[in-house]
Amino acid sequence: MAWNRRAAGLATAVLVSGALVALAPSGAQAATTQLCQMQSAPVAGGVYNVQNNEWGSGASECITTTGSAGFTIANSAINNATNGAPGGYPSIYQGCHWGTCTSGGLTATPVPVSSLTGGGKVTTSWSTSQPGTGAYDVAYDIWFNQTPTTTGQPNGTELMVWLNHNGPVQPFGSQVASNVSIGGRSYNVWEGSQGSFDTVSYTMTTGTTSVSGLDLGPLAQDAVSRGYTKSSWYLIDVEAGFELWQGGGGLATNSFGVNINGSAPAPASCSAAYSIPSSWSGGFQGQVTITDTGNSPVNGWTLTWTFPGSQQITSLWNGTFTQSGANVTVTNTPYDGTIQPGASVSVGFNANGSSGSPSSVTCK
Template sequence: MRHAHIYLIIGVLLATGLFAAPAQAAPVLCEKWGSTSIQSGRYVVMNNVWGADTAQCIDVNQSGGFTVTQSAHSKPTNGAPASYPAIYAGCHYATCTTGSNLPMQASASAFGSLRTSVSMTYPSSGTWDAAYDIWFDPTPRTDGQNTGAEIMIWLNRQGSIQPVGSQVGTVNLAGGSWQVWFGNIGWNVISYVRTSPTSSLDFTINTFYADAISRGYAQRSWYLTSVQAGFEPWVGGAGLAVNSFSFGTGGGGTDTTAPSTPGTPTASGTTSTSTTLRWGASTDTGGSGLAGYDILRTAGDVVQRVGSSTTTSFTDTGLSPATTYRYQVQARDGAGNLSPASAAVTVTTLSGGGNGGACTATATTQTAWNNGYVIQPVTVTNGSAARTSWTVTFPLPSGHTITGIWNASYTVSGGTVTVRNLAHNGNLGPNGTVSFGYQASRPNGNTQVPTGYTCA
């Protein structure tokens, strides 16, 4: 959305030595790229006027925030914002804060304890959003553009603006209801827009990241690189303020008690492509309340969060016939604390078809660069009979690696990629269509992209 151009510029400045590490002082920042570290380097505050040449100043609060004191922006609301003044912890274009322990792989045991909080003040005028911006990369990157997932969490917005892409669902997380938006601009942008605006938020990073993983937009193997909180103004913006910000293990939250372990799931109604799970309810004594359950599915050595439920049942679809799966359930409370995983149930799907006729898959290369590409859309077109699942396979050229996929799940074996539908998009009527996309890296200078897509 906003970062591609500024990241390129900052990368050049860093490489040439013209952009120095943030200074300790500077209580008021008016420079376009001005930034300063606070609390002995624990956080960095940046002015970050990346999308406009109009004036903007921020008054830095050394105790952990800033106020936009001047903002002369007036940009069309159907395009990118003027800036992203923000406070952050972690690594942002070769400037890493002290003590954040980032980058950190999302599969690390400490990742589940990472917590952040923010308190904000909003003016009644202008057009803006108030948003966290949380970055993930397939590698432990400390500089350059992240190419995994950008999680945006909109606490509030004013004016006719919307996130990148389109709305794909709603979800209850961190004590609130959120619209879920998805788009891809060379990396996955997953935005959570609160349906009832709030001026403060306190949550674990995994609360939203686990949801993005369950939708196929992010991966547990990726690395968290930075956690940022601030504002995107299109028009005006003076008076926007971050009053306080925290990031770390435990953060500023009061509920650190995980829910109890869910009961062992049972399976019923198993077909060649689906099964229904039920389990005993968890209880939560931490005060934030039980928010729902995450369903874990193991196939071979691959463990996936395949969905979530606010009840004690879940139907998993798009399975392969005559295949054995293991299921476990984790409870999640309103503060993002996760329970231990339940005991497992083993399910073997029935043999036989159920696919409902032939289907085809066609792929379009959206964009390609020297060492990577984005394929979107890959359109699956059904035959004359309805189906409850679909699978697309294609050979991955030597040296290529898939770094992200959306609207589907995938596995790689022996150079062959197998893509399967998610729970929400397996059902196709006669001649119906559905699409997914993915991003991949390739050896520098290699111009190949995959071909030979087969649908079953």
């Protein structure tokens, strides 16, 4: 089999002229953006991009994102033959995809392959939900370029890492090795020439829904040793998503992250800012904005504060609260527990009593 695995370009969609559909929040649900066909949008403050890269099908297929480092395939009518090319690759990435780049990270500092050893120079974590219906893979798409930057398709190697798959689908090319131990995991290795570049795929022999701290160095060095990439080239893009041959609705990236520099992620930290958007006789509306002030994602947060008087919360959204006397504790909901570095989420509430503010709010 042979196919052009990626479209030559990807148009970046913006929230104007109906290019994206922003769904208004309902109750405690976060605002949702819908991306169809070849639309993309920055998430997590621009640290990552989410793209609905439907390059090999014209069937109806859309994804949604709440602006955090994740997305869900809302619907998919893709129905490609499983012995040919997939219809698309909805995904999230850090780096530069055909000249469309994220902020910081691999965009600011492309990593030479020569520095990708076994010391954790670049690691990545990814958590997914897999409904088990349809035909798809769950795969990283990692791109190397012969120079540090490119405005188009990378001219180095496409390195894929399959976490799992469903249905009778297989990587591009032919299997060249089996049960290869790399970085403490077992892979089968596939390779095929796309003409101007090679695609090498490492498929985990035991499927999984998530990885944590996956070190890209040993995989890159194995590709070098096999002659599929070169030490003088550069890692410029790390993508994670789902190649869709048939269906795929319900597949989701719950969280995604790329860590560069080879050091363990700094402990997550957060700050909280309390404000009163409105008040009335006998009551008020309060808000607390939680910001990730560290260099790694906050995965679950808790707020605590003490009201200065007899204020009593009557309703709260974007969190779960308990109150004992003047003491309040708020924890995250399943949809807003992950905050990327520099990003924020907000909790709002209505309360009885005067609108006096607590002396401080603690976030941990």
